[in-house]
Structures are given as C-alpha cells and as structure tokens.
Amino acid sequence: MAVINIGILGLGTVGSGVMNIFQENRERIREYTGVDIQTKKVLVRNMSKPRDTFFENGTLTADPQEVLNDPEIDIIVELMGGIEPAFSYVLQAIENGKHIVTANKALIATHYEELFKTASQNGVEIRFEGSVGGGIPVIDTITARLAGNRIDEIVGIINGTTNYILTRMSKDGMGFEEALKLAQDKGFAEADPTSDLNGQDVSFKLAILAAISFGIGIEQKDIPYEGITKIAEDEISYAMESGYTVKLLATARKREDKLEIYVHPTLIPNHHPLAAVSNEFNALFIRGNAVGELMLYGKGAGSLPTGSAVVGDILDIVKLKRKSAKTGSRPIANKEDLRIIGEDTGSYYIRLQVIDEPGVLGAITTVLGKNGISIASVSQQALGQKDVPVIFVTHKVKREKLDKGLEELRELKDIVKEVACILRVEGY
Amino acid sequence: MAVINIGILGLGTVGSGVMNIFQENRERIREYTGVDIQTKKVLVRNMSKPRDTFFENGTLTADPQEVLNDPEIDIIVELMGGIEPAFSYVLQAIENGKHIVTANKALIATHYEELFKTASQNGVEIRFEGSVGGGIPVIDTITARLAGNRIDEIVGIINGTTNYILTRMSKDGMGFEEALKLAQDKGFAEADPTSDLNGQDVSFKLAILAAISFGIGIEQKDIPYEGITKIAEDEISYAMESGYTVKLLATARKREDKLEIYVHPTLIPNHHPLAAVSNEFNALFIRGNAVGELMLYGKGAGSLPTGSAVVGDILDIVKLKRKSAKTGSRPIANKEDLRIIGEDTGSYYIRLQVIDEPGVLGAITTVLGKNGISIASVSQQALGQKDVPVIFVTHKVKREKLDKGLEELRELKDIVKEVACILRVEGY
Numbered sequence: 107m108a109v110i111n112i113g114i115l116g117l118g119t120v121g122s123g124v125m126n127i128f129q130e131n132r133e134r135i136r137e138y139t140g141v142d143i144q145t146k147k148v149l150v151r152n153m154s155k156p157r158d159t160f161f162e163n164g165t166l167t168a169d170p171q172e173v174l175n176d177p178e179i180d181i182i183v184e185l186m187g188g189i190e191p192a193f194s195y196v197l198q199a200i201e202n203g204k205h206i207v208t209a210n211k212a213l214i215a216t217h218y219e220e221l222f223k224t225a226s227q228n229g230v231e232i233r234f235e236g237s238v239g240g241g242i243p244v245i246d247t248i249t250a251r252l253a254g255n256r257i258d259e260i261v262g263i264i265n266g267t268t269n270y271i272l273t274r275m276s277k278d279g280m281g282f283e284e285a286l287k288l289a290q291d292k293g294f295a296e297a298d299p300t301s302d303l304n305g306q307d308v309s310f311k312l313a314i315l316a317a318i319s320f321g322i323g324i325e326q327k328d329i330p331y332e333g334i335t336k337i338a339e340d341e342i343s344y345a346m347e348s349g350y351t352v353k354l355l356a357t358a359r360k361r362e363d364k365l366e367i368y369v370h371p372t373l374i375p376n377h378h379p380l381a382a383v384s385n386e387f388n389a390l391f392i393r394g395n396a397v398g399e400l401m402l403y404g405k406g407a408g409s410l411p412t413g414s415a416v417v418g419d420i421l422d423i424v425k426l427k428r429k430s431a432k433t434g435s436r437p438i439a440n441k442e443d444l445r446i447i448g449e450d451t452g453s454y455y456i457r458l459q460v461i462d463e464p465g466v467l468g469a470i471t472t473v474l475g476k477n478g479i480s481i482a483s484v485s486q487q488a489l490g491q492k493d494v495p496v497i498f499v500t501h502k503v504k505r506e507k508l509d510k511g512l513e514e515l516r517e518l519k520d521i522v523k524e525v526a527c528i529l530r531v532e533g534y
Numbered sequence: 535m536a537v538i539n540i541g542i543l544g545l546g547t548v549g550s551g552v553m554n555i556f557q558e559n560r561e562r563i564r565e566y567t568g569v570d571i572q573t574k575k576v577l578v579r580n581m582s583k584p585r586d587t588f589f590e591n592g593t594l595t596a597d598p599q600e601v602l603n604d605p606e607i608d609i610i611v612e613l614m615g616g617i618e619p620a621f622s623y624v625l626q627a628i629e630n631g632k633h634i635v636t637a638n639k640a641l642i643a644t645h646y647e648e649l650f651k652t653a654s655q656n657g658v659e660i661r662f663e664g665s666v667g668g669g670i671p672v673i674d675t676i677t678a679r680l681a682g683n684r685i686d687e688i689v690g691i692i693n694g695t696t697n698y699i700l701t702r703m704s705k706d707g708m709g710f711e712e713a714l715k716l717a718q719d720k721g722f723a724e725a726d727p728t729s730d731l732n733g734q735d736v737s738f739k740l741a742i743l744a745a746i747s748f749g750i751g752i753e754q755k756d757i758p759y760e761g762i763t764k765i766a767e768d769e770i771s772y773a774m775e776s777g778y779t780v781k782l783l784a785t786a787r788k789r790e791d792k793l794e795i796y797v798h799p800t801l802i803p804n805h806h807p808l809a810a811v812s813n814e815f816n817a818l819f820i821r822g823n824a825v826g827e828l829m830l831y832g833k834g835a836g837s838l839p840t841g842s843a844v845v846g847d848i849l850d851i852v853k854l855k856r857k858s859a860k861t862g863s864r865p866i867a868n869k870e871d872l873r874i875i876g877e878d879t880g881s882y883y884i885r886l887q888v889i890d891e892p893g894v895l896g897a898i899t900t901v902l903g904k905n906g907i908s909i910a911s912v913s914q915q916a917l918g919q920k921d922v923p924v925i926f927v928t929h930k931v932k933r934e935k936l937d938k939g940l941e942e943l944r945e946l947k948d949i950v951k952e953v954a955c956i957l958r959v960e961g962y
Contacts, residue, residue, distance in 0.1 A: 134682075243671070253845075340925065340954075363872060372960055381810075382810040396839065403830070414824035421681045422678060425678075449794065497768065497772055527769055528760070529798075529799050
C-alpha cells in the first residue's frame with residue numbers, strides 16, 4: 107500500500123485528538139483513501155512529556171526544521187495556535203511544496219491573503235476547516251458545497267464558552283460569575299477566558315467566514331465586537347418574558363454594495379433555529395441565493411470534534427493527490443458484518459379506540475401484561491361517546507413483542523374498535 | 535478560458551433550477567473554477583415547450599443518444615427521476631467515460647452497488663448530493679468531511695411534505711386533511727402525495743444514507759416504514775401536553791454488529807434540536823465517534839435548493855478534473871466592491887441603571903427623542919432601591935445615532951448611573 111507522510115506541528119489538545127482518530131479509525135481511513143497515512147515527524151515543545159500515543163523513535167522532535175524540511179513529508183498539519191512562529195513555519199512549508207492543514211483561527215484571520223497567494227504560487231492546498239466551528243463543516247460547505255451560490259448572510263453562534271454561560275444563565279437562573287465558574291470546571295472555558303468573553307475570539311472566526319463567504323480581504327481589527335460580560339439577570343428575565351433568547355452572534359450581511367459585519371449579544375426570537383442551540387454547541391446559519399436557509403450545528407471545539415475536521419481536511423488532500431474518486435460507499439463493513447434488523451426495541455405511544463364501558467382498561471392491561479409489555483403511563487378519556495381513545499405509553503419493548511400484543515388486542519373485537527396510532531417515543 | 539461541457543438529462547423542476555443558478559451566478563462560477571461550464575446538450579421530452587432559459591439551436595434534443603454519445607461532454611447530469619430509463623442512460627454514460635451527477639434517490643437507492651462498481655471500473659465519479667435533503671450537504675458531509683469518523687447513528691427529518699403537515703397540525707391545530715390540502719396549495723405536497731405520506735419516499739433516502747454511513751449495501755425494501763396518515767388530534771394534544779413534538783423520523787443506529795433501521799413517526803422531546811425543525815425544512819442528525827453530534831438543517835426540496843446541490847457536485851468534479859485548489863477565497867468581489875461598514879442599523883435593547891426619582895423617565899426620553907431615537911417599549915421597575923433598571927427597546931436606528939444618544943444620557947450624571955447593557959434585537 108502506498109504511503110503518504112504527514113508532519114504535525116504541535117501536540118496539544120487538537121494534535122492529540124488527531125492522533126487518537128488516526129489510531130481508532132486506521133482501517134476505515136486506509137480503505138477510504140487507499141493509502142497508509144503515516145505520522146513521520148511531530149514537533150513538540152517538551153520531548154520528555156509522557157504521551158498517550160506511542161511514537162517510534164525519532165518521530166518526536168523539538169526542531170521545527172526537521173519537520174519542515176523533510177522531503178518525504180507531503181502534508182504539514184499546523185496545530186500550534188497563535189500567529190508566530192506558526193506563520194513563519196507554514197510559509198516555509200508552503201515554499202517547500204507541502205500542503206497545509208491548520209486549525210489556527212488567528213493565523214488564517216490575520217494572514218489570509220498572503221497565505222493563499224503563496225499557496226497558489228506553489229501549487230499547494232491550504233485547508234482550515236478546524237479553525238471555525240470545530241467539527242462542523244462550515245468552511246467546506248461555504249467554499250465548495252455552496253460554490254454556485256451568492257452568499258447573502260451568515261449568522262453564527264461560534265463560541266462555545268459564551269453559549270454555555272448564556273445557557274446556564276437562562277435555563278438554571280445562574281448569575282454570570284457562577285455560570286463562568288461552572289464552564290471552567292467543565293472545561294468549556296479557559297483559565298483566562300478574556301478573549302472568549304469579550305467577543306474577540308468570535309471576531310477572528312467571523313473574519314475567516316466573511317473572507318470565504320464574500321470573497322473580500324477582511325481583517326479582524328475591522329470587525330466591531332462586543333462580548334457578554336455586561337449581561338445580567340435583567341436581560342435574561344426580559345428575554346424570557348418577551349419570547350426571546352440571548353445569544354452572542356457573529357453576523358455578516360450584504361446590503362447592496364455594503365457589508366454589515368459585527369459581533370454582538372443579541373435577542374433572537376425563540377422560534378428561530380439558532381435559539382435552540384444550547385450549551386457548548388455552535389451553529390452557523392447561512393443564506394445563499396440558491397440554497398436558501400441552511401444551518402450547520404455541532405460541537406465547536408474540543409480534541410476529537412476539531413480533530414475530526416483536521417482529519418477530514420487531511421483525507422481530502424490525500425484523495426486529491428491520489429486523484430481517486432471521493433464519493434461512494436464507506437467501505438467500513440460488508441453485509442456480513444452488520445446484520446440489518448429493521449426496528450428492534452423502543453418505547454411506544456399507542457392509541458386504541460375502545461368502547462366506553464367499565465372493565466375495558468382492565469381487559470387491555472391484562473393482554474399487555476400477558477405479552478410482557480410493561481406500561482409506563484395510561485390515560486382514558488370518557489366523553490360519553492361510542493368510541494373513546496385509550497392512550498398508553500410502554501416501557502422499552504421489542505417491536506415484535508408489541509406487535510403480538512396489539513394483535514391480541516385487535517381480537518378483543520367487542521371492546522377494541524381499532525389500534526388507531528402507534529408512535530415511537532425517543533428520549534435522546 | 536478552457537471549456538467543460540455538460541449534458542443534462544431532464545429539464546423539470548431541478549433541471550430548470552440548475553440552469554437558473556448557472557445563469558445567475560455565471561461570473562462567480564467562472565472565477566471559482568477557472569473554466570467556462572457550457573450546457574452542450576439537454577434531453578427533453580417535449581421540444582416545443584416554452585422555456586424560461588434561452589438555449590442555442592441544437593442544444594435541446596429528444597434523443598438521449600445525442601447527449602450520451604457526445605464525445606465533447608465530460609459530465610452527465612441526470613435529473614429525470616425514476617429508475618428506468620435513467621438507470622440505462624447513466625450506465626451507458628459511465629461506460630462512455632463520463633462523470634455522473636444525479637439527484638435521483640430511487641436510482642441511487644436501487645442500484646447503488648452496480649453504479650459505483652461500474653464507475654470505479656471506468657474511473658469516473660458519481661455524485662448524488664441532491665438525492666437526499668435537497669440543498670443540505672448531507673452526502674458530502676458523511677462521505678468526505680466525516681471520513682475519519684465511525685458513524686454510529688443517523689436520525690433525520692428528510693421529507694418536507696410530512697414535516698409541513700405535522701407542523702401545521704401542531705402549531706395551527708389543523709386536522710390532517712386540512713393540513714395536507716394547505717401543503718398541496720403551497721406546493722409542498724404533490725397531487726398524488728402517497729409515497730410522501732406513507733413513508734416510502736423517506737425509506738429510499740434512508741437506504742442511501744445508510745449505505746454511505748455504514749458502508750453496507752442496503753435496499754429500500756429491507757427498511758420497514760410507517761407514515762403519518764394515522765396521526766390525529768389526539769397525538770398532537772398528547773405531544774403538546776407531555777413536552778414532545780411529533781416528527782416523521784428516518785433512523786439508522788448501530789448496536790454492536792446490528793443495524794437498527796426504520797422510518798417511523800416519533801415523539802421527540804422539545805429540547806432536542808430536531809424538534810425545532812419546522813415547516814418544509816429538513817434536518818439530519820449525525821453521531822460520529824470523533825465529531826460527536828452534528829446536525830445539518832435546510833430546505834430539503836425545491837428547484838433552487840436541490841439545484842444548488844447539483845451545481846455543487848458539478849463544480850466539485852470540475853475542480854477535481856482541473857486539479858485546482860479547492861479552498862481559498864471566493865473571488866466574488868474585491869475590497870473595492872464591498873464596503874465594510876461594521877454595525878449599521880438595528881433595533882436595540884438598552885438597560886440603564888438610574889436613580890429612582892420622579893421625572894427621570896421624562897429626562898431620558900427627551901434626550902432620546904432629541905437624537906431621533908424612537909422607542910418601541912420602555913419599562914421601569916421601582917423597587918425602592920438606590921439604582922433601578924430602566925429597560926427600553928428602540929425601533930430601527932443607526933448605531934452611531936444610538937451611541938450619540940447614549941453618550942448624552944451618560945452625561946446626565948445626576949440621574950443616569952450607567953448604560954449597563956446593550957443588546958441587538960433581531961426579528962428574523
């Protein structure tokens with residue numbers, strides 16, 4: 107099997123996630139790409155730190171030049187964060203003819219034009235899906251999937267820390283400080299959360315989204331931003347009373363020849379899909395002139411979600427280099443490996459139409475009990491009509507067991523007029 | 535500029551959408567791909583039907599062989615629908631070395647394995663983003679973006695007709711028949727809606743999603759499906775009283791070596807993101823072992839949304855053929871063309887902290903009025919404390935005008951202690 111070598115700069119949260127994904131899904135990735143992707147060199151700050159992943163001797167290095175100048179490395183994966191030295195390393199790698207995958211929002215937002223110009227001159231790809239929205243495919247959707255659209259508006263919740271805090275304030279009545287502390291305890295806020303809370307983190311991400319959506323060079327410093335630090339109970343109460351939800355939104359909207367762009371805490375109506383984006387989740391709402399309204403929702407940060415985006419970018423470049431077909435079946439399993447079983451078990455809502463007489467409910471529950479169908483709740487409305495509904499909800503039960511019980515109920519023709527409706531009940 | 539020729543089979547709803555998108559966004563697409571994409575041949579049933587789009591003489595044809603055998607055509611776009619003759623045409627095109635883009639769910643669901651085997655033997659691509667979820671990039675996300683993930687579960691609302699009907703029943707208290715009639719009037723349901731209402735349409739789409747998510751050959755006939763025709767007021771009332779929403783869900787879920795797969799109307803808790811998917815919108819919820827939970831939301835049908843997916847597929851193949859870099863700026867406009875204006879106008883929520891004295895509200899509204907800031911609502915809570923909040927919401931106003939007004943308020947130091955919080959209010 108052919109080999110493609112990658113070099114990784116930085117083995118922090120996202121870097122470890124990438125290594126985990128390659129380890130966990132190695133077979134799947136081999137079959138998908140048709141090549142063996144090997145991690146040839148990894149730049150780390152501390153050579154002696156204990157690691158979860160096993161690396162062969164000589165893979166880890168503290169010398170960036172060992173990674174950047176290795177002629178056998180095809181793709182450099184930059185996961186250091188920050189602008190320097192990441193920018194210098196990436197430029198050097200591009201000039202050495204290496205493709206780039208990065209999750210570094212500050213780098214892309216700050217040096218967008220120079221990076222892409224240099225990449226174009228050197229015939230290499232730069233992918234940066236992980237730089238905005240973690241595992242959510244926002245970059246590829248805008249740049250490739252919607253390439254035939256004129257984008258008119260993007261509105262996003264693209265900071266998990268602030269969304270988690272606002273959710274706790276709204277749903278649990280916490281104050282700002284209390285919610286921040288909880289976010290820190292849960293790992294959703296950093297020890298120094300300043301750039302998350304004041305909106306600056308969002309402004310970097312918005313600069314990237316605006317650049318790819320509207321094809322203009324826009325710098326983070328051109329984007330006015332306002333964070334959530336001034337939001338108090340009054341705002342949360344007002345929102346709840348008025349049918350709104352408070353969200354920190356990144357907005358870029360075309361108005362004729364103008365681009366409105368800003369980061370601002372906003373009251374949005376509860377019926378809007380963004381209002382339902384809770385906790386640490388992110389979402390991007392996109393309006394295109396062909397696709398209409400589109401929303402992408404998921405985990406906007408974290409080792410594995412962002413790692414998923416980075417791995418997706420690496421595999422895309424591998425596919426491109428190999429010129430192999432991109433679509434088609436995911437060769438994960440053969441028919442033999444996964445047994446298709448249709449509907450298995452579930453909790454069910456059942457509505458029977460029955461005659462309104464004493465003893466009916468007893469007769470029904472007897473049949474269900476005999477068939478091992480355990481009932482979580484039952485309600486009967488006697489309205490003095492000929493047929494009345496009996497609604498019951500089962501505990502988890504095999505579908506075939508349920509069907510057998512319902513078949514027996516249908517045979518009680520004197521009292522059960524109809525098994526009128528069956529719904530699944532999912533707790534999620 | 536280099537030319538890539540496409541041939542289109544079928545000029546119905548989606549075909550017309552594709553032509554509109556190419557026309558409307560021609561410049562953007564040229565700059566993005568670096569080539570001129572020309573529609574060389576279009577197969578139509580009726581040559582003399584009047585068309586919105588202008589076609590050069592000889593473009594329209596009623597003879598499929600003119601399209602399939604044209605040696606200058608690189609990509610065949612199949613938008614006829616149905617299994618035959620679409621399947622024969624597509625197979626012939628593949629054997630002629632042409633790439634395929636299709637939005638035909640029945641074709642892909644029924645002949646998945648044979649199509650991809652033949653395509654692989656002939657070194658061509660098959661793309662089918664438009665076959666499930668209209669403009670929502672579900673296929674590319676699963677096959678490419680999440681290629682590094684093991685997919686564990688997919689749950690989707692992938693039929694707009696039934697979702698529209700269920701929404702009207704839930705939100706407007708309509709009965710099934712009334713909601714169906716409204717859906718037909720609005721163009722969300724076909725004259726014969728049988729395969730939408732009974733769940734069969736969803737089962738075709740689910741067969742495709744399961745094939746790409748789990749890498750197994752699965753046929754529509756193996757998927758048990760149940761539609762929404764039995765749902766009555768009782769179910770809607772029960773759902774509303776119990777904190778649930780009724781949705782028609784397509785589900786495929788891995789349980790060890792088994793795949794549960796079915797289409798079933800389901801009660802889902804209101805807090806789940808799928809519960810907020812209303813009207814004709816579709817959404818797909820995906821759980822991967824790296825990305826975690828991901829949801830994609832948008833218009834699942836229609837001329838332009840589905841056309842957007844088809845055009846995305848065409849451009850992807852063009853990029854692949856040209857081996858040109860896929861990412862980077864969308865060269866839509868230069869800095870000169872779009873003037874970045876930060877925040878422009880908006881409706882705002884303002885909380886002031888003021889002293890609790892008579893005449894305060896009058897002084898504040900006078901300043902606002904003088905600055906042309908029109909107030910939509912105001913509320914003051916006098917709690918006998920030193921500082922009390924005054925909350926007002928403005929009508930649409932320029933941000934700079936608002937800021938000037940707020941500046942003057944800050945100067946009323948005797949009564950205004952603080953401009954404590956400013957939120958935008960978006961109606962959407």
